[in-house]
Amino acid sequence: MEQICHLRDIEVEGYRVRFDRTLHEETPTLPDLPGEAMALERHYARQDPRDALREFGRARAMNVETLRRLSPGEFKRIALFEGRPTSLAGLVHFLASHDYQHLAGLEWLFAKSEQVNGVV
Secondary structure, eight states, X not given: OHHHHHHHHIIIIIIIHHHHHHHHSSSOEEOOOOHHHHHHHTTGGGSOHHHHXXXXXXXXXXXXXXXXXXXXXXXXXXXXXXXXXXXXXXXXXXXXXXXXXXXXXXXXXXXXXXXXXXXX
16 A cells, blocks of 8 residues: 555656656756655554555556657756656666566565465
């Protein structure tokens, strides 16, 4: 449940903002978001995961639509992220990597829960 809230907030406050700033500012410095602090401050454990998943879906659709409309040159725009220069295309790769990391974590949790419940 907390991972879904995290993905939603990173999609909205992280990647949507990063893409927008990279497109509209000259070499912006993009801050990293403190995921663990956000989870505690926002009480992710008490939020409805279905609402968070719907909000994530809407935010992801908006980001995908933004990216679909870009020219090849726009993907070359540069920002500073985590102290290093990266292109907008690089930010898209970071987003995909972030997704895969959470997918692996969710798969591990699912397998663990099946093991505990005697399914495996």
